[in-house]
Amino acid sequence: MLKALDSQYVLPTYARQDISFVSGNNARLSDDKGREYIDFTSGIGVVSVGHGNPVVSKAICEQISRITHISNLYLIEPQAQCAKKIVEMSGYDMQCFFGNSGAEANEGAIKIARKYGEINGEPKRYKIITLEHSFHGRTITTVKATGQAAMHNYFGPFPDGFAYARNIDEIENLIDDHTVAVMIELVQGEGGVQPLDREKVQALATMLKAKDVLLIVDEVQTGVYRTGEFLASNLYDIQPDIITLAKGLGGGVPIGVVMTSKKDVFSPGDHGSTFGGNYLSTVAANSVLDILESYKVSGELDEIFIYFETQLKMMYEKHADIFTALVGFGMMRGLRVKDADTLGSLINNSRENGLLMLKAGRNTLRFLPPLTITKEEIDEGFKRLGHAIAAL
Numbered sequence: 001m002l003k004a005l006d007s008q009y010v011l012p013t014y015a016r017q018d019i020s021f022v023s024g025n026n027a028r029l030s031d032d033k034g035r036e037y038i039d040f041t042s043g044i045g046v047v048s049v050g051h052g053n054p055v056v057s058k059a060i061c062e063q064i065s066r067i068t069h070i071s072n073l074y075l076i077e078p079q080a081q082c083a084k085k086i087v088e089m090s091g092y093d094m095q096c097f098f099g100n101s102g103a104e105a106n107e108g109a110i111k112i113a114r115k116y117g118e119i120n121g122e123p124k125r126y127k128i129i130t131l132e133h134s135f136h137g138r139t140i141t142t143v144k145a146t147g148q149a150a151m152h153n154y155f156g157p158f159p160d161g162f163a164y165a166r167n168i169d170e171i172e173n174l175i176d177d178h179t180v181a182v183m184i185e186l187v188q189g190e191g192g193v194q195p196l197d198r199e200k201v202q203a204l205a206t207m208l209k210a211k212d213v214l215l216i217v218d219e220v221q222t223g224v225y226r227t228g229e230f231l232a233s234n235l236y237d238i239q240p241d242i243i244t245l246a247k248g249l250g251g252g253v254p255i256g257v258v259m260t261s262k263k264d265v266f267s268p269g270d271h272g273s274t275f276g277g278n279y280l281s282t283v284a285a286n287s288v289l290d291i292l293e294s295y296k297v298s299g300e301l302d303e304i305f306i307y308f309e310t311q312l313k314m315m316y317e318k319h320a321d322i323f324t325a326l327v328g329f330g331m332m333r334g335l336r337v338k339d340a341d342t343l344g345s346l347i348n349n350s351r352e353n354g355l356l357m358l359k360a361g362r363n364t365l366r367f368l369p370p371l372t373i374t375k376e377e378i379d380e381g382f383k384r385l386g387h388a389i390a391a392l
């Protein structure tokens, strides 16, 4: 039995459901018992162009039948093309470094900021301010950057130099002579789909620029059209110094990117990654970017976002006894549920009714469907959510 095999040989870091999926088609999944599901999670914001996407699948297969990996000691054509696409689509004058995950992208961002603080004047600046309820990853440094005390219970001693602001207003007070950067998510994902206030973020960006403190925007979850624009930084109309991407970029193939306008901070030898930016991951990302860019340009992306929002709003208004707020942008959405127990039951009921849903923070029902979800799949998903609510 698969469950027994998993329990015997895989370390128990996840509370896994006893379901094994065997195939998928856009926002639909099938398990090994022949049950069919609507996926409102897209593998936590990863499968941005849907399961089994034929265009991405073809691009990957063609690439790996020739070269999968060579190493960063040589030029890698799809990597350079991918960097060009990301930079052009972002509208920022930046360069990219490729890794394999969100945490690794954030590690790169922290290294760029720390070196910038080291080579730009006295005293040496190294402190990075992040927000409470943030999430920046699971490595020792990014878990320390994460503003959730519960995640710092073990694993110490941690690297020094992180401070946590309770909210965006408090950031300025925490800045001192040693502060080199502020790192934020424009919409906190894991923290509960909590968008930051646009005007406050713009004021923060202006204040940081004046103080020569770098603004790092963690777009691991918000990036690659999740909020409707290519980057949430575009939506907020700010000019960050460093941006990180990962989840939705490779359509399921592991990839992480740190991009920065501080192009001359890193020199050869300062940073690296064995797998980062190889042929497999960058060909996948190029394919995903092409699909989503033309989807955006044609107006289809905006149209489906509006459709999704309309259905979500109807669900929210119909069940005012359960939901207390509708939050987020684009296809990164949440419904605040009146209490955590109801949320747990709702997610279980959804699964039993053939709908995959996520939790965020303490009491948020999180929606992260594939960006290519169809109207028919949206309708079916909300129908099943209705059944899940009825069964509460």
Ligand SMILES: *Cc1c(COP(=O)(O)O)cnc(C)c1O
Residues within 6 Å of the ligand: 100, 101, 102, 103, 104, 106, 135, 136, 137, 138, 185, 189, 190, 218, 219, 220, 221, 222, 246, 247
């Ligand atoms: C998921 C996530 C990360 C971590 O990404 P991994 O690929 O799991 O390392 C970092 N930051 C944000 C905002 C995320 O949502």
